[in-house]
Amino acid sequence: xxVLVVEDDKRVASAVRRGLEAEGFAVDVALDGVDGxxxxxxxxxxxxxxxxxxPGINGYRLCAQLREEGDWTPILMLTAKDGELDEAEALDxxxxxxxxxxxxxxxxxxxxxxxxxxxxxxxxxxxxxGDLHLDPAAHRCGRGEIDIExxxxxxxxxxxxxxxxxxxxxxxxxxENVWDFDFDGDPNIVEVYIRxxxxxxxEPFARExxxxxxxxxxxxxxxxx
Amino acid sequence: xxVLVVEDDKRVASAVRRGLEAEGFAVDVALDGVDGxxxxxxxxxxxxxxxxxxPGINGYRLCAQLREEGDWTPILMLTAKDGELDEAEALDxxxxxxxxxxxxxxxxxxxxxxxxxxxxxxxxxxxxxGDLHLDPAAHRCGRGEIDIExxxxxxxxxxxxxxxxxxxxxxxxxxENVWDFDFDGDPNIVEVYIRxxxxxxxEPFARExxxxxxxxxxxxxxxxx
DNA sequence: GGACAGCCATGAGGGTTCTGGTAGTAGAGG
DNA sequence: CCTCTACTACCAGAACCCTCATGGCTGTCC
Numbered sequence: 001x002x003v004l005v006v007e008d009d010k011r012v013a014s015a016v017r018r019g020l021e022a023e024g025f026a027v028d029v030a031l032d033g034v035d036g037x038x039x040x041x042x043x044x045x046x047x048x049x050x051x052x053x054x055p056g057i058n059g060y061r062l063c064a065q066l067r068e069e070g071d072w073t074p075i076l077m078l079t080a081k082d083g084e085l086d087e088a089e090a091l092d093x094x095x096x097x098x099x100x101x102x103x104x105x106x107x108x109x110x111x112x113x114x115x116x117x118x119x120x121x122x123x124x125x126x127x128x129x130g131d132l133h134l135d136p137a138a139h140r141c142g143r144g145e146i147d148i149e150x151x152x153x154x155x156x157x158x159x160x161x162x163x164x165x166x167x168x169x170x171x172x173x174x175x176e177n178v179w180d181f182d183f184d185g186d187p188n189i190v191e192v193y194i195r196x197x198x199x200x201x202x203e204p205f206a207r208e209x210x211x212x213x214x215x216x217x218x219x220x221x222x223x224x225x
Numbered sequence: 226x227x228v229l230v231v232e233d234d235k236r237v238a239s240a241v242r243r244g245l246e247a248e249g250f251a252v253d254v255a256l257d258g259v260d261g262x263x264x265x266x267x268x269x270x271x272x273x274x275x276x277x278x279x280p281g282i283n284g285y286r287l288c289a290q291l292r293e294e295g296d297w298t299p300i301l302m303l304t305a306k307d308g309e310l311d312e313a314e315a316l317d318x319x320x321x322x323x324x325x326x327x328x329x330x331x332x333x334x335x336x337x338x339x340x341x342x343x344x345x346x347x348x349x350x351x352x353x354x355g356d357l358h359l360d361p362a363a364h365r366c367g368r369g370e371i372d373i374e375x376x377x378x379x380x381x382x383x384x385x386x387x388x389x390x391x392x393x394x395x396x397x398x399x400x401e402n403v404w405d406f407d408f409d410g411d412p413n414i415v416e417v418y419i420r421x422x423x424x425x426x427x428e429p430f431a432r433e434x435x436x437x438x439x440x441x442x443x444x445x446x447x448x449x450x
Numbered sequence: 451g452g453a454c455a456g457c458c459a460t461g462a463g464g465g466t467t468c469t470g471g472t473a474g475t476a477g478a479g480g
Numbered sequence: 481c482c483t484c485t486a487c488t489a490c491c492a493g494a495a496c497c498c499t500c501a502t503g504g505c506t507g508t509c510c
Contacts, residue, residue, distance in 0.1 A: 139393040139438045151468060152440030189470055191486060214478065214485065376457060411460060416497060418458095439467065439496065451510105458505080468495070476487070 001116060002026045002043070006036035006062065007051040007078070016049065019105045020112075033057030040066055040073070047115055049108075050095070051078045060093045067094035070136065070163055072124050074115045078103070129165040130224020132201060132209060134158060141201075143224070148200055153178070157193045158201070161210070166222035168213050194218060226341060227251045227268065231261035231287065232276045232303070241274065244330050245337075258287050265291055265298065272341055274333075275320070276303045288320050299340045303328070354390040355449020357426060357434060359383060366426075368449070373425055378403070382418045383426070386435070391447035393438050419443060 003025045007013040010031065017027045028043065030036035033056035040048060040062075048066075052059035063075055077095040096115055099108060126135040134141040136159060141148045150158065156178045161169060171190045175183065194210060202209055202225060209225030210218055228250045232238040235256065242252045253268070255261035258279040265273060265287075273291075277284035288300055302323035322340055324333060351360040359366040361384055366373045375383065381403045386394060396415045404414075419435060427434055427450060434450030435443055 137392045138444060139441050152438075153469070186471060188472090188486090192470075192488085194486095195488065212486070378458070413461080413497090414459060417460090417499085420498065420500095437497070454507105454509080456506090456508100458503105460502085460504100462501090463499090465498080466496085469493090470491105471493105472489105472491085474488090474490105476485105478483100478485080480481100480483085 001047070002028070002045045003112070004028050004030065004036065004039055004043070004045045004048045006030045006033065006040075006048065006054065006059070008032055008054050009051075012051075016108070019108070023109055025112075033059070033062050037062050037065060040071065041069070045073050047074045047076065047112060049076050049078065049112070063095050064093045067125070068163065070124055070127075070159065076108075076111055076115055127159065127162045128224070129162050129209070129220055129222055132162070132224035134162060143201065143205055143207075146205075150197075150200065154193060154196055154200070157190075158197055161197075161218065161220040165220045165224075168217050168219045170217040173217070226271045227253070228337070229253045229255065229261065229264055229268070229270045229273045231255045231258065231265075231273065231279065231284070233257060233279050234276075241333070245334070248334055250337075258283060262287050262290060265296065270298050272299045272301065272337060274301050274303065274337070278305065299343070301333075301336055301340055352384065352387045353449070354387050354434070354445055354447060357387070357449035359387060368426065368430055368432075371430075375422075375425065379418060379421055379425070382415075383422055386422075386443065386445040390445045390449075393442045393444045395442040398442070 001024070003020055005013060005016050005020070005027060007016065007029070008031050013029050013031065017029050020027045028039055028045070030039050033054040035056075036048075036050070036054070037057060050059045050063060054062070057065070059077055063077070066073070066075075074096045075094070076099060078099055078101055099111055124136040126133060126137075128134070131144045132141075133143075134155070136155075139155060141150050141155065141158065157174060160174060160177055171187055174190050175187055179185075179189075194212075198210055201207070205225075207225035209221050211221065213219055226249070228245055230238060230241050230245070230252060232241065232254070233256055238254050238256065242254050245252045253264055253270070255264050261273075261275070261279070275284045275288060279287070284302055288302065291298070291300075299321045302320040304323050304325055321343070322336055324336055351358065353359070356369045357367075359380070361380075364377075364380060366375050366380065366383065382399060385399060385402050396412050399415050400412055419437075423435055426432070430450075432450035434446050436446065438444055
């Protein structure tokens with residue numbers, strides 16, 4: 001079980017690390033929000049223990065950002081003891097549970113275990129761009145009322161584009177995020193998939209959701225074309 | 226949404242009742258453990274808010290008892306502020322979450338909502354998808370008025386699919402949840418069972434409840450096909 | 451106890467779909 | 481007009497899934 005601990009107080013961080021390691025978890029520690037976000041993105045943790053007060057990006061934003069990116073790793077938030085409202089907000093931003101500081105190890109481990117046991121991370125939320133919608137949990141995609149059938153790979157590419165709708169996304173980014181990070185084939189494969197997607201989500205509807213930005217990448221229209 | 230509140234302090238109980246009712250919940254209150262257990266047994270609540278310190282049967286025992294009887298209604302336990310160990314124990318007896326007294330309303334409601342959103346854990350309550358229904362307790366399954374005979378394993382696979390109807394379920398997930406977690410046989414076994422299920426619940430009715438999502442898993446139609 | 455039936459796991463064969471690569475073409479930008 | 485990038489069609493191998501046959505195991509019934 002790999003756990004990422006994002007906590008800026010070094011004493012707390014190292015205490016938590018030691019404690020969790022003693023319980024058999026593999027632990028990574030990040031001391032600020034930016035670092036935490038990077039680690040979370042680059043690794044596939046089973047759970048994240050996240051302090052709210054952080055330099056750089058705070059816990060809420062980090063959590064919200066990961067959820068936005070489609071990362072539903074269970075998150076246990078650490079809140080200050082007097083911040084009642086924090087807790088409600090934590091749950092709303094997509095945390096799965098929270099713990100009030102100060103806390104004891106027994107509780108932290110119990111809560112973490114409970115979280116992992118549930119494993120039931122709230123399902124990845126559906127995303128949409130205009131009338132184009134896709135639901136990762138159900139692996140469904142469609143425009144308006146019409147269902148569109150996509151293969152696993154096509155779905156992954158489109159999901160990535162939709163999550164970043166309105167932005168230009170470089171081919172290399174798509175490659176890194178949708179294919180295995182160590183994929184070293186022809187980057188042209190991205191063009192191939194863009195073509196396939198256009199054939200399915202644009203051409204039948206006389207739309208142009210996916211724009212080519214020559215020399216930069218592709219952009220999915222925020223309104224779905 | 227029906228909520229049962231088991232709390233012996235009348236002031237707290239009525240404050241909670243008023244607050245939850247204001248939020249749109251239908252609330253029943255029990256002032257002791259025995260009463261709480263009876264109410265919980267006789268009614269089908271969406272969630273139970275349960276104090277640990279109770280006259281008669283305490284919160285742990287009440288919770289454990291319900292679980293023992295196959296009732297998996299989500300339970301939110303209320304623990305005393307100094308009882309750290311209580312919390313770990315609460316989770317172990319089968320509570321889904323807990324809240325430390327004193328708590329504020331915002332938090333109670335947020336936690337309750339989170340609990341309800343997550344839904345109950347694998348509950349041996351009857352489940353259905355469209356006209357397809359199965360009752361784990363009675364080990365019965367059928368479509369509309371027609372009974373369908375399933376073997377134990379077939380039933381387990383179908384139950385798992387029905388609980389997650391509308392979602393794509395990976396073969397590995399089925400394997401982990403239906404077979405012993407340490408089962409390390411051929412994942413092909415899942416395909417075999419899907420085939421058998423289709424033969425029993427789909428083909429005779431000219432339905433297609435179970436869809437193959439190539440590269441992702443299987444999905445049971447939320448409406449039963 | 452022996453025969454039998456039902457359930458389950460396993461393995462192989464075969465069909466279908468997906469995927470990644472290639473190559474030729476079109477089009478944008480300088 | 482030339483170059484470079486992106487588009488498109490097509491192909492072959494791989495992956496994936498379906499199906500069926502087989503044999504072990506267990507519990508039941510004579």
